[in-house]
Amino acid sequence: MGKYCILVTGGAGYIGSHTVKELLKQGYELVVVDSLENGFENAVVGGKLVKCDLRDKEQLNQIFAENKIDGVVHFAAYASVPDSVENPAKYFDNNITGGMNLLEAMRGNGVRRIVFSSSASVYGEPQSEVTNEDHPKSPTNPYGLTKWQFEQILGAYDRAYGIKSVSLRYFCASGADPDGKIGENHDPETHVIPLAILTALGKREAFKIFGDDYPTPDGTGIRDFIHVSDLAGIHVAALKYLDNGCGTDYFNCGNKKGYSVKEIIEWVKKISGKEFKVIVEGRRPGDPARLIADSSKMSDVLGYKNQYSDLKTIIETAWEWYKKHPNGYKEK
Numbered sequence: 001m002g003k004y005c006i007l008v009t010g011g012a013g014y015i016g017s018h019t020v021k022e023l024l025k026q027g028y029e030l031v032v033v034d035s036l037e038n039g040f041e042n043a044v045v046g047g048k049l050v051k052c053d054l055r056d057k058e059q060l061n062q063i064f065a066e067n068k069i070d071g072v073v074h075f076a077a078y079a080s081v082p083d084s085v086e087n088p089a090k091y092f093d094n095n096i097t098g099g100m101n102l103l104e105a106m107r108g109n110g111v112r113r114i115v116f117s118s119s120a121s122v123y124g125e126p127q128s129e130v131t132n133e134d135h136p137k138s139p140t141n142p143y144g145l146t147k148w149q150f151e152q153i154l155g156a157y158d159r160a161y162g163i164k165s166v167s168l169r170y171f172c173a174s175g176a177d178p179d180g181k182i183g184e185n186h187d188p189e190t191h192v193i194p195l196a197i198l199t200a201l202g203k204r205e206a207f208k209i210f211g212d213d214y215p216t217p218d219g220t221g222i223r224d225f226i227h228v229s230d231l232a233g234i235h236v237a238a239l240k241y242l243d244n245g246c247g248t249d250y251f252n253c254g255n256k257k258g259y260s261v262k263e264i265i266e267w268v269k270k271i272s273g274k275e276f277k278v279i280v281e282g283r284r285p286g287d288p289a290r291l292i293a294d295s296s297k298m299s300d301v302l303g304y305k306n307q308y309s310d311l312k313t314i315i316e317t318a319w320e321w322y323k324k325h326p327n328g329y330k331e332k
Contacts, residue, residue: 004028004029004070004071005028005029005030005031005067005068005069005070005071006023006028006029006030006031006069006070006071006072006073006239007030007031007033007063007064007067007069007071007072007073007111008020008023008030008031008032008033008047008072008073008075009033009034009054009072009073009074009075009076009102010033010034010039010074010075010076010077010117011030011032011033011034011039011044011047011049011073011075012032012034012036012039012040012041012043012044012049013034013038013039013043013075013076014173014183014184014185014186014228015075015117015170015173015228015231015232016032016034016039016073016075016076016117017039017040017043017044017045017182018177018182018228018229018231018232019073019075019231019232019235019236020032020044020045020046020047021045021046021177021181021182021232022229022232022233022235022236023047023073023232023235023236024045024046024047026236029047030046030047030048031047031048031050031063031067031069032044032047032048032049032050033050033052033054033060033063033076034049034050034051034052034076035051035052035053035054035076036051037053038078038186040185040328040329042329043182043185043329045181045182048067050063053098054076054094054098054099054101054102055093055094055097055098055101056101057101057104057105060101060102060105061105061108061109063105064105064106064108064109064111065109069106069109069111070111070113071111071113071114071115071239071242071243072102072106072111072113072114072115073114073115073117073235073239074099074102074114074115074116074117075117076094076098076102077094077095077098077099077117077146077147078090078091078094078095078143079119079143080143080190081121081141081143081144083143084141084142084143084146085141085142088142091142091143091146092142092146095143095146095147095150096146096149096150096153099150099153100153102114103153103154103157103163106163107157107161107163111163112162112163112164113163113164113165113239113242113243114154114163114164114165114166115165115166115168115235115238115239115242116150116151116154116165116166116167116168117168117170118147118150118151118167118168118169118170118250119143119144119147119169119170120169120170120171120252120254120291120293121139121140121141121143121144121147122137122139122144122147122148122151122169123135123136123137123138123139123169124136124137124138124139124140124144125138125140125288126288126290126291129289129290129292130256130292130293130294131252131291131292131293131294132252132294132296132297133169133250133251133252133294133297151167151250154167154248155248158247158248164242164246164247164248165242165248166238166241166242166248166249166250166251167249167250167251168231168234168235168238168250168251168253169250169251169252169253169293170226170231170253170254171223171224171225171226171252171253171254171255171291171292171293172191172192172223172224172225172226172254173226173228173231174191174193174225174226174227174228174314174318175193175225175227175228175229175308175309175313175314175315175317175318176228176317176318176320176321176322177228177229177317177321178229178308178313178317180317180320180321180324182321183317183318183321183322183325183328184228184318184321185325185328185329187328192223192261192264193225193264193268193314193315193318194318194322195207195208196264196265196268196276197268197272197315197318197319197322198322198326199276199277200268200269200272200274200276200319201272201274201322201323201326203326205277206276206277206278206279207265207276207277207278207279208278208279208280208281209261209262209265209278209279209280209281210281210282210283210284210287211280211281211282211283211284211287212262212280213283214283214289215289216260216289216290217260218260218262218263219262220260220261220262221260221261221287221288221289221290221291222258222259222260222289222290222291222292223258223259223290223291223292224254224255224256224257224258224291224292224293225255225259225309225311225314226253226254226255226293226306226309227306227307227308227309227313227314227317229307229308229317230253230304230306230307230308230309231253233304233307234251234253234298234302234304237302237303237304238251238302241301241302249301251295251297251298251301251302252293252294252295252297252298253293253295253298254292254293254294254295254298255293255295255306255309256292256293256294256295256296257292258290258291258292259311263311264311264315265278267311267312267315268315268319271312271315271316271319272319
């Protein structure tokens with residue numbers, strides 16, 4: 001028997017699957033719920049996997065009725081910024097309505113703890129180079145808005161119903177499981193490190209830099225990357241925080257350090273031993289020069305210290321995953 005049973009929504013996705021692996025390692029029993037629309041069954045390394053869309057109230061309530069759930073880690077959401085701009089209704093329906101169904105199922109079954117996968121997108125355009133949790137919340141796209149709205153809903157559910165939550169605001173999730181069993185697989189892929197690696201592997205013709213005239217040391221944008229295995233560890237720390245009787249709170253998840261696009265390219269070339277074509281195009285609207293997390297609260301309050309989030313380890317683990325799985329979780 002594990003310590004107790006955690007329901008993980010979206011546990012077949014990128015960050016969800018790594019968190020499932022860490023929860024299992026630490027002895028938790030798991031029920032993993034995923035629609036498998038964007039997740040992969042073979043990314044789930046253990047626990048009980050149930051195919052379910054959170055918008056299906058009847059099935060969701062049945063899952064709670066059939067399993068003794070003690071807490072929830074909630075990842076399930078659509079997460080593409082451009083897609084959210086083109087299809088906002090899709091994002092409000094899935095991210096908000098699905099999340100509300102989850103909270104109501106929790107309320108009806110006496111579950112009072114939830115860790116929520118939020119996003120740094122709740123802040124909108126950064127007003128300073130380093131962002132802390134008190135930065136104004138002004139999302140610039142429907143995806144970010146759904147994350148901020150759901151954080152506010154969680155606050156209301158605490159005040160009215162006593163459901164305690166921790167919202168984790170990610171900056172740039174990156175890397176792959178150091179054991180090489182699971183990794184990052186999006187279609188289409190939009191993240192900078194996978195795009196560079198896929199170019200090194202010959203899966204893409206060229207890597208594009210969007211702007212090399214920013215006011216940064218090498219002219220390219222700087223971002224705060226955090227290893228996905230560190231994010232998994234932070235989720236476990238957040239669960240323990242709630243288990244210890246602590247109240248609703250929110251934390252930035254970052255590395256307190258930024259790396260530029262050119263630094264990423266050079267590290268990918270060095271680790272892969274491959275040269276590849278790089279094209280410079282114009283800046284994209286809304287891309288800030290720097291975006292770095294002040295994650296002091298995470299380490300001070302949750303007590304978690306990043307173990308894998310230096311750029312070398314991030315790219316080495318990502319490279320090993322993609323080298324073994326050039327087509328992701330698909331065989332061909």
